Amino acid sequence: MTPLLDSQPFRLSLRPTLLALALAATATGCDEPKPEPDPDPPPTARYQATIRRTGFGVPHITAKDLGSAGYGQGYAFAQDNACTLLDQILKVRGERARYLGAGPNSLNVATDFAFRVLDLPRRAEESWSREPADVRELISGYVAGFNHFLSLPLAERLPCAGQPWVKPITEVDLTAYHRALGLLLSGNRLLGAIAAAQPPGTGATLQPENLPLLREVDVTKIGSNGWALGAERSESGRGMLVANPHFPWEGELRLWESHLTVPGKLNVYGVGLLGVPGVLIGFNEHVAWTHTVSIGARFTAYTLPLVPGKPTSYYYDGQVRDMTARPITLQVQQPDGSLSEVTRTYYSSHHGPIISLAGIGWSNQLTLSYRDANLDNESLITQFLGMSRANSLEEFQQVFANVGGIPWVHTMATTPEGNVWYADAAATPNLRPATLQAWATAVANPDSPQARLLRSNVVLLDGSTSRDEWLEEPGARSPGLIPFARAPQLQRRDFVFNSNDSHWLANPAQPLTGFSPIHGQEGTPRTPRTRMNAQLLTEVRADGASGADGRFSLEELQNAILSNRSSTAELLLADVVQRCKASPTGTAEGQTVDLTQACDVLAAWNGRYDVDSVGAALWRQLMSAYTYSALLNAGPLFATPFSPSAPLTTPNTLKPRPETGADPLADKLAAAVLKLKAAGLEVSTPLGQTQYALRGTERVALHGGGDVDGVTNICGYDASSNTSLEPTTPRGTVLDSSTGLTQDGYVINSGTSFLMALEYTDNGPRARAFLTYGQSADPASDLYRNQLKRFSEKQWRPIAFAEQDIAADPSLGTTTLEGN
Structure with missing residues (x-):
């Protein structure tokens, strides 16, 4: 059973007049006179797309233009995961408490207040007219296709069907959600800190157990491995790629696989986060790329000395500044279905929202504020659409220079010619040498607030002096960010890689040095996982990953990334x-x-x-x-x-x-x-027998490990998803938090998510992959369970990219869409 897909394996959606003619021809036979042409033919639909689903539910969308490609992708995505996106849009609007109640320990109230402070829908609405025309076309088509599916009887079978918040979305809704994804390692880490920030003496407290003040960055849960191999390390002399993101298998950070084709304009295959048009990790005929989470700073926190007796005023360069106050009112659904209102006033400095962190709350003497490198990132879709359309590595690199929309990842890329490139182009605060020196001096004292917060990857600066403002330079996507020209980057012919450590050893033969420590540390120990990745890529011996010749075949590449060596x-x-x-x-x-x-x-x-x-x-x-x-x-x-x-x-x-x-x-x-x-x-x-994932009551045995094991193939347990729909996989009492050992063994719901090995050949790209948890989050769907066993058995599936491979797929099913 695969619910929410069209009931017929082949379905053609026609305009009513044409459909009637077709039925009449079928009923009366070919010898009947042909009907007169319609004197008033219906107008041509704005969107026209064909969706062909191959094995494992991968949609291959062919369309006449970008808007139609978005239409087909939005429709196909809604078939698989509409409820997850609708829940996330509710979250970003700050309306969960309105429809779902206060939640455990007022969790929904807290997240609603925090997202209202960030005000992403307003920011998205203000920036919509500034989006490039092709991006607006893609997003508008995606929204229309998504909404079209919601209007069909098929949508009545969605797990969330009938809920009052299941309703059409807008371009602003979707764009605001993209802004929220850009804040994954900044504002999203601080939701609890934003919600809890109230002046002393107000009596207002809000700190639910399930929303810590500071969400820690754990790269074993949202990390990745990325390898780009060039001519000198591939058997064919052409480029090769390993994409291995380690993301949660549940909730809003799952990945979804698709293939978009607009003849002559776009032909890209890969995965993206749920609800994001286009492809974030993938390939076309000219470039293949992947990403890993960067541990560089995506925000800076600031201490603010307060004016005595005025906890909402602070000193800045010797002058008094008043904070900006903003009352926010939420509607909260009560157990009987009625609505009550909760109002709180939140404050901002000129840096940004006031926050409250453990041990550094809001006192009469001091409070904290923060500035976010991605809060005004309007370029996420522009960035990835440009990458997807690149016809060469040079064009690919130019997108980074001109757009600068990468929010929080490293990038590795390869080409058919065997050139490889690495960059840490993620949005990074540009700090003055004097600021960095003062911060380094403070961090040298292990008991200082700066040192304590750095252990959580938080850079704490002095908010009372203009010295610590971000430095504005030409070439940056937004004022105060490090320009792309000064970001760590490296082009070679052998390989580049990253496993969530800093940029320093993208290739050990050519260390990247002299960059801002805000990008990440240089000359420091690497994790056991980074060392294992480097070992697989550098060893040259008969029993090594690439054999005695040191050149990888596609099979050797697959075996290496899943070797599970420690x-x-x-x-x-x-x-x-x-x-x-x-x-x-x-x-x-x-x-x-x-x-x-x-x-x-x-x-x-x-x-x-x-x-x-x-x-x-x-x-x-x-x-x-x-x-x-x-x-x-x-x-x-x-x-x-x-x-x-x-x-x-x-x-x-x-x-x-x-x-x-x-x-x-x-x-x-x-x-x-x-x-x-x-x-x-x-x-x-x-x-x-002790490490497994659950599919219903079925246990699926899994290979792999965590950073403590020093293996490339990560698996673990993650309970940090911010969704109201999918309950986290249950597990018994935790006996060892560092390994995830419980009374039920090692229960897995996170880790290797999409895994792809690719090589360019004389006939184009050839790739194999897993999407470990499948295309759908619906347990009733075959797409929820049909890849995990293959992953357990290391049975890679081929990717159908070439037209002949798509057409030859025995599971092929086609849907033709038209709409406005």
């Missing part, structure tokens, strides 16, 4: 086994633990995180017994410290056992054994 195991496993066998007992939780079986399991383990791997779970729990910082430098685990001159091979070497006393490694291993036992697991349990 960098920590390759560095330490042999020495750990030797130490374990020398000291086969350890102490943990007041118990003496026999480690004989654990030693044997690790000795037999191949260091991989496959579904049949025995020892992977034990190694994971052993590594998590150390702090994450211990995996990055010398300390209790490594003997040889990190060296900037050898960043991919250091730290290394297991720290020796103390000359006297108990072996701390044995005690850590004993703790790992007991942790697994607490979950009802033996040290010999294969990974796939």
